[in-house]
Each structure stands twice: as C-alpha cells, then as structure tokens.
Amino acid sequence: MGFVYCKFVAILLLLFVLLFCFDFGVAVDIITSSQFIKDPEAIVSARNIFKLGFFSPVNSTNRYVGIWYNDMPTVTTVWVANRNEPLNDSSGVLKIFQDGNLVVLNGQQEILWSSNVLAGVKDSRAQLTDEGNLVLLGKNNGNVIWESFQQPCNTLLPNMRVSANARTGESTVLTSWISPSDPSVGRFSVSMDPLRIPEVFVWNYKSPYWRSGPWNGQIFIGIPEMNSVYLDGFNLAKTADGAVSLSFTYVNQPNSNFVLRSDGKLIERAWKVENQDWFNIWNRPETECDIYGKCGAFGSCNAVNSPICSCLRGFVPKNPDEWNKGNWTSGCLRRTPLECTETQNIREVNPKDGFLKLEMIKVPDFSEWSSLYSELECRNECLSNCSCIAYSYYKGIGCMLWTRSLIDIQKFSVGGADLYLRLAYSELGNCFIFSLIFIKNNASYFLLLCYC
Secondary structure, three states: OHHHHHHHHHHHHHHHHHHHHHOOOOOOOOOOOOOOEEOOOEEOOOOOOEEEEEEEEOOOOOOOEEEEOOOOOOOEEEEEEEOOOOEEEOOOEEEEEOOOOEEEOOOOOOOEEEEEOOOOOOOEEEEEOOOOOOEEOOOOOOOEEEHHHHOOOOOOOOOEEEEOOOOOOOOEEEEEEEOOOOOOEEEEEEEEOOOOOOOEEEEEOEEEEEOOOEEOOEEEEEOOOOOHHHOOOOEEOOOOOOOOEEEEEOOOOOEEEEEOOOOOOOEEEHHHHHHHHEEEEEEEOOHHOOOOOOOOOOOOEEOOOOOOOEOOOOOOOOOHHHHHHHHOOOEEEEOOOOOOOOOOOOOOOOEEEEEEEEEEEOOOOOEEEOOOHHHHHHHHHHHHOOOOOOOEEEOOEEEEEOOOOOEEEEOOOOOOEEEEEEEEEHHHHHOOOEEEEEEEEEEEEEEEEEOO
C-alpha cells in the first residue's frame, strides 16, 4: 500500500514539474497561445543545444530576443528577432499573437517584431529545434509556416541556406551587425550570384568587398585552403527556375558556423570544448589582396610582394602617379593593341596574338561559362572571338571566358587556376612559345601558347 502511495505521489510531482515548466517557459522548446516567455525567461531545444530568450549584447543595456548556444559559458548569439527595434527595459514578451504570428511586444503591448506571415494561422505554435531554427507551425498539420532560417542575421548555421533566385529576385542573405554592441542591420552582407557561375560575395552596401571565386562542384576555387579542408562540407543546389542555394554540414564539427562580422570579415569557426572557446578555421578577407579589385582592372595582387600590386604582363599603370603612391584602383592599360579585331577575318592564319599562361591565379570576376567539353575547345572558342581576352578551363566548372576588363585577380602560392591571357605577339618576348594550327568548319586557325 505504501509503495502504491509513493508511486502516486511521484506521478503528482512529475505532473507538477511539467506544469511548472509550461507555465514559466523553462526547459521546454514550445511557445503556444497560452505559453509565452517574458524577460528574462527562455526556452531550450529538446537536446539542450540552443536557447531562445532575452539578452543584452556586450556593453549594452538594450534587450533583444535571440537564439544562442545553450552550453557555452558566454552568450554566442546566432539569430536576433527585434534587431532593429530594441527594448529599453525588461518588459518584453515573446508570444503567439491573435493572428497566429510570433511577435515581440514591449510593456505597452506594441509589436516590435513579427514573423509577419501574411496569411496568419490561428492556434499556431513555435518550436526551437536542435539545429537552432525557430519554426512557426500550423496546429492541425504541423506544416512550417515561417522559420528563422529563412531570415538569418549574421550567422550561417549547418543546414541553413544562403540563396538567390534569378527569376523572382528573392534571396536569403546574411547581414552584419552594426557593431558587437548593436545587432541592427549593418553595412555588410553575404549573398550568392545566381546569374553566372555560382560565387559567394561579401558586399559593402552595394559594392563588392570580397568574392569566393567560382564553384567547381565541391569547393570555391578562390579559397586555396578549401582544397584539403572543406571537401564535401558544402552543398550547392541549383534549380531549373534559376535558383541557387548554398549550405554546409560538418559531421565532425557540429558546433561550427560562419559569421559575418561588423567589419565585413566572413569567418568560419568551430567550438573547441577543451579550450572552451571559438577557433577560427579561416576568414576572408585575410589580406589586402582579398579586398575586391584591390589592384584595379588588369592588375594582379600578390600578398607576399612589396608592393602587393603589379600590372599583368603587357599592361602598364593607367595613372602612374597614383600607382607609385600605392593607390592602385585605377588599374592598368594594354601596352600594345591586339592584332585581332572584330573587323578582321579571324579565319586567316594570324601569328600576331598569343596566349600567356598565368598559374595559380584567382580568376577574374565576370566570367562567362561555355558548355564546351575540353580545354582545347575552350581555347579555340576564345581564339575565334576577338572580344575574348582570356580563358580558363577548370575541372568541375569547364570553360570560362572573359570579354571585359579583368578585375580582382590574385596570385596564390598554392591552388588557384591557370588563366590564359591574350597578348600581342611583341609582348611575349622571353617566353617559351609554341604554335598550333587547327581546322574547324573548313577554316584554319593559328594559335600561339606562351609560358614565361
């Protein structure tokens, strides 16, 4: 009898604990119309990985609703709801509103932030997942109505996607904080380019600040260290309607993410349990040469040289005075015009132009992809078009052609790609030169290849 009584009391205590948790938002991962969280309460994901609640950034008294890692000694915020509408006191509430949206309210019951689902669903609920995703779910079917992964802030978590759709113009981007004390939308953003060969860009407002180089199916070839470290970590998906999206997953580093700092630096980091601190795996921009267009058009940047900028072979500074003072943004001009012009019959044998091979190069921006199956075909395509001033063939990408000024070129010590630059024959002195004659569509072509 005593055993039965004790068992009954234990069950009552368990029910009381559960009711207590639901009443005060402790150790549960759900928010409903009757269960909300008030500052400083929080909810925790099922496996205690992430926490959702109210916080203040370093050196700030403002209050925000955010998501951070639950088991780390310092608050490492990965998402902020009311980032542009802070609370100036502890009166904030996060709840399901009467229209079914998730909202942040202040003490005057004013909405500071909303999930803003146009077709609100009554009796919806919100859940914090172990991936760090806050999802708004319908009551009956449990479908996801809204999710924080679709509105990221400055952090890219595993399985979160950065995406862009060329047809609709819709995109999912990272945006920096203004400062470590202010999570408001800052000047820098990270996005994908859906119109050409996929690349990741960091933007300073509307100007490019850094780019990753083209995607080859496994890595971005403008980041040399990805050759050995990041194979299979990234997943890039393209759809028939012009959408492209990028995500990453590292099984051996579950607590890893990308963060876009307020100074525009994109960092890949992992949490080291033994050190109880973050370890930066790589970051960009890392050197001055990583800054987009540092050396201007037809200029090449090498971080180990002094000065870091030089004109490509066959080119001279456009503004020598500025160039000599270390202002290289005006770039370089071609010293000797090409013999090949649009009015010339390119099918005639013409030994006056050739291609200079540049090795271990971050290829320029504005590449045009061509569906050719071999390097020889790529070379022939560029040769037969007087507007083509450079080409590159890279496994996993194929043929890349350039018909406009070459910008954002960088010389690497490892990795990169071979870039073939079109030059006048007189600029190819002191180079090893060999020629090829080939026939295509009953026309003869003469090709010079040069190695300096």
